[in-house]
Amino acid sequence: AQSVTQPDIHITVSEGASLELRCNYSYGATPYLFWYVQxxxxxxxxxxxxxxxxxxxQGIKGFEAEFKRSQSSFNLRKPSVHWSDAAEYFCAVGASxxxxxxxxxxxxxxxxxx
Amino acid sequence: NAGVTQTPKFxxxxxxxxxxxxxxxxxxxxxxxxxxxxxxxxxxxIYYSASEGTTDxxxxxxxxxxSRLNKREFSLRLExxxxxxxxxxxxxxxxxxxxxxxxxxxxxxxxxxx
Numbered sequence: 001a002q003s004v005t006q007p008d009i010h011i012t013v014s015e016g017a018s019l020e021l022r023c024n025y026s027y028g029a030t031p032y033l034f035w036y037v038q039x040x041x042x043x044x045x046x047x048x049x050x051x052x053x054x055x056x057x058q059g060i061k062g063f064e065a066e067f068k069r070s071q072s073s074f075n076l077r078k079p080s081v082h083w084s085d086a087a088e089y090f091c092a093v094g095a096s097x098x099x100x101x102x103x104x105x106x107x108x109x110x111x112x113x114x
Numbered sequence: 115n116a117g118v119t120q121t122p123k124f125x126x127x128x129x130x131x132x133x134x135x136x137x138x139x140x141x142x143x144x145x146x147x148x149x150x151x152x153x154x155x156x157x158x159x160i161y162y163s164a165s166e167g168t169t170d171x172x173x174x175x176x177x178x179x180x181s182r183l184n185k186r187e188f189s190l191r192l193e194x195x196x197x198x199x200x201x202x203x204x205x206x207x208x209x210x211x212x213x214x215x216x217x218x219x220x221x222x223x224x225x226x227x228x
Binding site (some may be wrong): 096 | 117118147154155156157158172183204206208211212213214215216219221222
């Protein structure tokens with residue numbers, strides 16, 4: 001079975017600073033990886049996903065993530081954070097075999113200081 | 115397209131009361147899901163329906179029942195609410211059951227059980 005760890009419960013950055021949110025997964029084969037964002041009081045929205053090809057994936061709102069098989073990681077990055085990026089971010093891993101339903105991490109809460 | 119809609123948005127129940135959470139999607143998706151979200155726990159799958167006419171248990175099904183009423187609608191029922199069921203409930207849908215599928219989430223139902 002697949003699993004995913006988001007080591008940081010909270011991250012605080014200043015507006016305009018760069019951002020990296022960590023995600024580590026456990027799965028024996030090639031995983032399918034997702035980042036979702038949840039704005040306050042809202043449901044989750046897909047930011048980006050990876051399932052094959054180029055390991056650097058571009059998403060919406062200026063986010064990108066890089067799949068690193070050797071480190072079992074899929075970290076989310078943004079070069080310059082805006083106040084509107086304050087939200088909860090969830091990494092999820094899907095299995096190429098077995099259950100098709102992704103497993104979600106516990107989330108990282110991003111706080112943006114003006 | 116409204117996407118995924120959920121009713122009600124908020125609900126307060128007393129222990130032992132019953133209620134049904136409604137979910138509908140207008141994207142002609144085949145698969146639907148119910149999750150609960152608790153602080154520090156991420157999203158946990160309660161039940162899912164791969165297609166109309168089928169339902170299966172997820173990670174935390176105890177105390178809940180579901181009905182896939184038709185292709186559009188998937189309801190979650192609490193027969194006898196308990197304080198441990200205080201949570202935010204999200205419904206989601208996917209077009210199919212492939213592991214790369216993007217999940218589309220509703221805005222959530224915030225439930226408080228006293």
